[in-house]
Amino acid sequence: MSSLANEELSGTNTKALRTHGRGELGDAIFRSLTMAFAGISVLLIVWIGLQMYHSSALSWARFGIHFLASTAWNAPQHDYGALTFIYGTIVSSALALLIAVPIGIGAAIFLAEIAPGWISAPFSFLIELLAAVPSVIFGLWGFMVLCPWLNGPVADWIIAHFGSIPIFAGPAYLTNMLAAGVVLGLMVLPFVTAVSRDVIRAVPRSQGEAAYGLGATRWETIHSVVLRYGRSGIVGAIILGLGRAVGETMAVAMVVGNNTNISTSLFAPGYTMPSLLANQFNEAFDRPLQRSALLEIALILFIITLVVNILARLLLWMVSRNMNETGLSAGYHVSRFQRISSLADDLVRQACLPLLACGYVFWLFLGFQRSGINSLTNPIIWIVPVIAGWIGWQNLLRSTRLWGRWRRIKNILTLAICAFLTFVSVAVLLIIFGYVVIQGAHAITPTFFTQAQKSPDDPTGGVLNGILGTVVLVIIASVIGLPIGILGGIYLAEYGRGRIKAFVRFAADVLNGIPSVVIGTFVYAIMVLPMKRFSALSGGVALAIMLIPTVMRTTEELLKLVPDSLREGSLGLGASQSRTVIRVVLPAARAGIITGIMLAIARIAGETAPLLFTAFGNDVASTKLLHPISSMTMLIYHYSMSPYNIWITQAWGSALVLLLMVFLVSLAARLVTRNQIRMV
Amino acid sequence: MITRMIKRQWITGAICAISSAIVMLTGGAVRSQAQTITGAGSTFAFPAIAKWTPIYKHLHGININYQPIGSGAGISQYKAGTVDFGATDAPLSNSEMKRMPGPTLHIPIVAGAEVLSYNLPGVGAGLRLTGPIIADIFLGKIKSWNDPRIRKLNPYMKLPNLSIQVMHRSDASGTTFIFTHYLSAVSPAWARQVGAGKSVSWPVGQGGPGNPGVTNLIRHAPGGIGYIELAYALQNHLPYGPIENRSGNFVLPTTANNQAALSTGVARMEKDIRSLVVNAPGINSYPIVGYSYALIAEYPKNKVKARETVNFLRWAVSEGQHYAAELKYVPMAPAVVHLALENLNKVKD
Amino acid sequence: MEIEIRTVIQPKPEGAVVSAPEPAAQLAKIETENLCVYYGRVKALDDISIHIPDRRVIALIGPSGCGKSTFLRSLNRMNDLIDSARVSGRVLLDGQDIYAPRVDVHDLRKRVGMVFQRANPFPMSIFDNVAYGPRIHGERHRNRLEEIVERSLTQAALWDEVKDSLKRSAFNLSGGQQQRLCIARCLAVGPEVLLMDEPCSALDPNATYRIEELMNELKEQYCIVIVTHNMQQAARVSSLTGFFLKGELIEFGDTSRLFTSPSDQRTEDYIRGRFG
Numbered sequence A: 001m002s003s004l005a006n007e008e009l010s011g012t013n014t015k016a017l018r019t020h021g022r023g024e025l026g027d028a029i030f031r032s033l034t035m036a037f038a039g040i041s042v043l044l045i046v047w048i049g050l051q052m053y054h055s056s057a058l059s060w061a062r063f064g065i066h067f068l069a070s071t072a073w074n075a076p077q078h079d080y081g082a083l084t085f086i087y088g089t090i091v092s093s094a095l096a097l098l099i100a101v102p103i104g105i106g107a108a109i110f111l112a113e114i115a116p117g118w119i120s121a122p123f124s125f126l127i128e129l130l131a132a133v134p135s136v137i138f139g140l141w142g143f144m145v146l147c148p149w150l151n152g153p154v155a156d157w158i159i160a161h162f163g164s165i166p167i168f169a170g171p172a173y174l175t176n177m178l179a180a181g182v183v184l185g186l187m188v189l190p191f192v193t194a195v196s197r198d199v200i201r202a203v204p205r206s207q208g209e210a211a212y213g214l215g216a217t218r219w220e221t222i223h224s225v226v227l228r229y230g231r232s233g234i235v236g237a238i239i240l241g242l243g244r245a246v247g248e249t250m251a252v253a254m255v256v257g258n259n260t261n262i263s264t265s266l267f268a269p270g271y272t273m274p275s276l277l278a279n280q281f282n283e284a285f286d287r288p289l290q291r292s293a294l295l296e297i298a299l300i301l302f303i304i305t306l307v308v309n310i311l312a313r314l315l316l317w318m319v320s321r322n323m324n325e326t327g328l329s330a331g332y333h334v335s336r337f338q339r340i341s342s343l344a345d346d347l348v349r350q351a352c353l354p355l356l357a358c359g360y361v362f363w364l365f366l367g368f369q370r371s372g373i374n375s376l377t378n379p380i381i382w383i384v385p386v387i388a389g390w391i392g393w394q395n396l397l398r399s400t401r402l403w404g405r406w407r408r409i410k411n412i413l414t415l416a417i418c419a420f421l422t423f424v425s426v427a428v429l430l431i432i433f434g435y436v437v438i439q440g441a442h443a444i445t446p447t448f449f450t451q452a453q454k455s456p457d458d459p460t461g462g463v464l465n466g467i468l469g470t471v472v473l474v475i476i477a478s479v480i481g482l483p484i485g486i487l488g489g490i491y492l493a494e495y496g497r498g499r500i501k502a503f504v505r506f507a508a509d510v511l512n513g514i515p516s517v518v519i520g521t522f523v524y525a526i527m528v529l530p531m532k533r534f535s536a537l538s539g540g541v542a543l544a545i546m547l548i549p550t551v552m553r554t555t556e557e558l559l560k561l562v563p564d565s566l567r568e569g570s571l572g573l574g575a576s577q578s579r580t581v582i583r584v585v586l587p588a589a590r591a592g593i594i595t596g597i598m599l600a601i602a603r604i605a606g607e608t609a610p611l612l613f614t615a616f617g618n619d620v621a622s623t624k625l626l627h628p629i630s631s632m633t634m635l636i637y638h639y640s641m642s643p644y645n646i647w648i649t650q651a652w653g654s655a656l657v658l659l660l661m662v663f664l665v666s667l668a669a670r671l672v673t674r675n676q677i678r679m680v
Numbered sequence B: 001m002i003t004r005m006i007k008r009q010w011i012t013g014a015i016c017a018i019s020s021a022i023v024m025l026t027g028g029a030v031r032s033q034a035q036t037i038t039g040a041g042s043t044f045a046f047p048a049i050a051k052w053t054p055i056y057k058h059l060h061g062i063n064i065n066y067q068p069i070g071s072g073a074g075i076s077q078y079k080a081g082t083v084d085f086g087a088t089d090a091p092l093s094n095s096e097m098k099r100m101p102g103p104t105l106h107i108p109i110v111a112g113a114e115v116l117s118y119n120l121p122g123v124g125a126g127l128r129l130t131g132p133i134i135a136d137i138f139l140g141k142i143k144s145w146n147d148p149r150i151r152k153l154n155p156y157m158k159l160p161n162l163s164i165q166v167m168h169r170s171d172a173s174g175t176t177f178i179f180t181h182y183l184s185a186v187s188p189a190w191a192r193q194v195g196a197g198k199s200v201s202w203p204v205g206q207g208g209p210g211n212p213g214v215t216n217l218i219r220h221a222p223g224g225i226g227y228i229e230l231a232y233a234l235q236n237h238l239p240y241g242p243i244e245n246r247s248g249n250f251v252l253p254t255t256a257n258n259q260a261a262l263s264t265g266v267a268r269m270e271k272d273i274r275s276l277v278v279n280a281p282g283i284n285s286y287p288i289v290g291y292s293y294a295l296i297a298e299y300p301k302n303k304v305k306a307r308e309t310v311n312f313l314r315w316a317v318s319e320g321q322h323y324a325a326e327l328k329y330v331p332m333a334p335a336v337v338h339l340a341l342e343n344l345n346k347v348k349d
Numbered sequence C: 001m002e003i004e005i006r007t008v009i010q011p012k013p014e015g016a017v018v019s020a021p022e023p024a025a026q027l028a029k030i031e032t033e034n035l036c037v038y039y040g041r042v043k044a045l046d047d048i049s050i051h052i053p054d055r056r057v058i059a060l061i062g063p064s065g066c067g068k069s070t071f072l073r074s075l076n077r078m079n080d081l082i083d084s085a086r087v088s089g090r091v092l093l094d095g096q097d098i099y100a101p102r103v104d105v106h107d108l109r110k111r112v113g114m115v116f117q118r119a120n121p122f123p124m125s126i127f128d129n130v131a132y133g134p135r136i137h138g139e140r141h142r143n144r145l146e147e148i149v150e151r152s153l154t155q156a157a158l159w160d161e162v163k164d165s166l167k168r169s170a171f172n173l174s175g176g177q178q179q180r181l182c183i184a185r186c187l188a189v190g191p192e193v194l195l196m197d198e199p200c201s202a203l204d205p206n207a208t209y210r211i212e213e214l215m216n217e218l219k220e221q222y223c224i225v226i227v228t229h230n231m232q233q234a235a236r237v238s239s240l241t242g243f244f245l246k247g248e249l250i251e252f253g254d255t256s257r258l259f260t261s262p263s264d265q266r267t268e269d270y271i272r273g274r275f276g
């Protein structure tokens, strides 16, 4: 890489001298250009925020703060409230975290601390691949495979044994909150795993050694020292994961049940904010109040994104402080966080246990009342005694000579659990992949790639309209998004200073975190309505808005990896800064940036929700800029929600094509950059 | 040297890619130059339209891009002017008509029946239901399939002790509009608690997108029941049964029974094309029937597209009926076809 | 550096050579027999046999990379943590082979504690740092923990400085205080042997002095093995010194003798600063 750059250097040397006079002007122009493009992310954030704010004014004026506390969603009576959807979003996201956090951290521990390299590397990659699976494929798999399974044997078992707890009360429905939580959990899992693994790896070795030196077992070391050291980083990762879960749209809309009643049972259908938007935004144009209410919900999502990002950045920033000033003189941030977290610890210890105990007693009482549990054979009665017994058992052993042996057993057990959790995550990926391959293989017929959609009973139909659509949308998004993203990234890495830079970067991160469905509503308002048409162009713009922040941040990260000596070399020869950036720095980081771009493109190619309101879909294989257009993802959504076997098979087939594409890109990226950038 | 070459390749590659992209995007045609009409809305009419479009393309070379996004969205997008025609089984109310950007014409394109399909392992077709029972199922008052009221109606069926999974629409829908109007007509409790409309506040159930979504939900959920257009039940071999009509007879949605019901509404439709015909009188009338309408502007902005749209609809209400009948849609009465053609002639293109 | 060493060593009268400790008379606390350690294929320690007596400070010196840390880490099996490390030969603690199959390595490390080059307190309060070891080894009793913490901190000469701020983060302490905290943390589990790998290399002279003083006190109770690059320090604190070179133990004996009249030419070259 450096030799390459040097050659570039000698080539530009003379030219640089020749154009010295113009160089300064060019420099200024280039700098302003990067700044302007970087500013676009800030502009977009402000614009989206204002747009949501204005559009929701009607609903705000009508319902006020009551909107947040009302469970009504009644179109005939023009009465709208957000509580049902806020509740659904909270419950499904909480479930997602409940699943993703233990598995993710367990897997991260295994990958970072236990597994030898030859296991750790491929497994990490597989788990990261899980992050690259498009949301709509999770939805497809969730609806076709997970829902019947959860609704069948799983629900039967749980309801039979735990049915007297309100959240597990029967009857079970096909699509329900639990399914949404599980699907979301699987989607957040790779993210939590990857970030936690990095945080654990960044914990200084000396910390572990200190614990081992005192005779701690591996598990004790990991649990009470390594995790503790990396705690704020992991919490940051979890919060970012939460942000993703909150904004996830299609997969949830396909499995959550879409019912506007709040139910305490996880086996009952529910609704989330993004899935409501996906379902109703297109039909609300002629009902101003409903539209305004929907956009108020979009605004809530937007605000949640902001808050989540601020929190997570704050925590991750503390970690980086923490890690930079290792050990000896770590600053006061740590101690301040320590104090807060130890306070939280105390709270948990002092409040949770009594609360749990009360809940248990209360529930037993309820259970006996309802005669839900009338026999001691019900396993649930034994939960609390077993936990108490466990604690007692530990205390008993503690004072005996068996304690050491017990610690070793516990060590092996917990490490085995971590390994098991890793295998679970990988198995989930393999199961999804297996389903898509097996089911999708049937769809690959000669006409699959050459024909557009046909009527549902015609087996000679294909998905050409979807494939062409995805290609066209990606091209439009790239043409618009890449220059902005790359130049914005150059600004962040090369020109940005101080507060403004931090602000721009923050804006990019927020933009990255805005749920895609919200971006869809935004583009509908600024493009589809004024143009009076759905079009490939507006779909492309929506995707471009999602592409910009990812490309910006990747470019920045990769440019920062280019050693300063290269820049100094070029500047020292009299080249202007813009020339240095274009001719030396960018080429040096080229491979990485291209892969980063490929990954970002793979991600937007898997988007569905914003396209529903912008590209709209087209049965005909169209490539026209100003006409509605289809995409693989929209086809998968429509086909998998249809009852026609031919279409469902084609949905699996499209999923296979999409997955293969995304996986190949990820694999290529991994091979080219060797871990320089993370896919998650 | 090598870098130079690589760079040149890069540049030529990029130029190729961009130019081909431009050619594609400006519609330089990978496919034929055919005109495309965009329609959206009703999923009630979707099987018929899906049947029509390839035939019409074959006959007249016009592409019809029809997106079955639900009647509510069809109306919405028609109003927003983003589609050439909207399709809805819920005719516009007077106030909705007023809010439209210009005078809007209703063109009935198909007539059909809605059935209550179910998924009951071990139970075949023919489950008898009455209006009040359907209403109570959808109100969540009847929770299990072996509820005495259902058993009493179906003494010879082995109804399992399975909880009922009610399926409804997650989108604003004309199918829902017709169904809830029916329920309001037969059940005061329903009329009071829920009412009728394109999207209502469902007391129980799971929502699926469009008729296809509801059908799919029923297919996958043991114990499921939902209201869908007849074609969906037939295409997917889902069972349904006779429903008690206004005269107290249990009737199946046969073409004759549906026609009997629809014929009672023709006179009213001649006064106002938007009239509903649910719970129609008559010994043989099937109680849940309705029309799907195309919505078009009387004074269209894009004349060329409007002409093509009118041509297509003209074809649909006449020759198209024959193809729709293959899917067990009800051929529209000559008087209704006449009304449709009359309305089409009003378009100033 | 060179000059300093001479000034330390030269004042010692030739005749004052103390004879090496009589091995037969004193039972060794730690004994190694033909100890070899490999990292992958590289041999880092070659055939080390040494007797380390109890209640003394033993200093290990030698040029960088000669295997001092490796040796130290093989005495409490910290090398187990390195995947590529392999050990042959025997290490006896009180006559028991610590590499024998049934030995509990966690128990071993409790008996043979370790203090590292850079202070590495845990991200917890001072109290929790010291109480960490006792806790994992099964002590939960609050009063007893407080007792242990106070005793250990007192032994590590830190009690007076921190007794009012036990709840504060350990990161708020100065470098020297942190190192003494690490020593206290080590003492809290009640070890028999203390291994110290360059414990003062990151400290200023004052803090170094405090720690050396501490070692002097601790040797009344513990066997202390310390690795140091500071020969002055070795001379000041230790009674026995071992010189390592390229993985071999070249010379081991009484500190003052080793520094004044080394028996091996390489030792002499090293302490005279001719290489390394």
Ligand SMILES: Nc1ncnc2c1ncn2[C@@H]1O[C@H](COP(=O)(O)OP(=O)(O)OP(=O)(O)O)[C@@H](O)[C@H]1O
Pocket (backbone or CB within 6 Å): C039, C040, C042, C044, C062, C063, C064, C065, C066, C067, C068, C069, C070, C071, C082, C084
């Ligand atoms: N984890 C390891 N893997 C492979 N080789 C290692 C490892 N640790 C140490 N070595 C090698 O073993 C040899 C001895 O290393 P050791 O750390 O014991 O030296 P040292 O005497 O402590 O040096 P210093 O005075 O610099 O601390 C060195 O050649 C080193 O490269």
Ligand SMILES: [Mg+2]
Pocket (backbone or CB within 6 Å): C068, C069, C070, C197
């Ligand atoms: Mg060392």
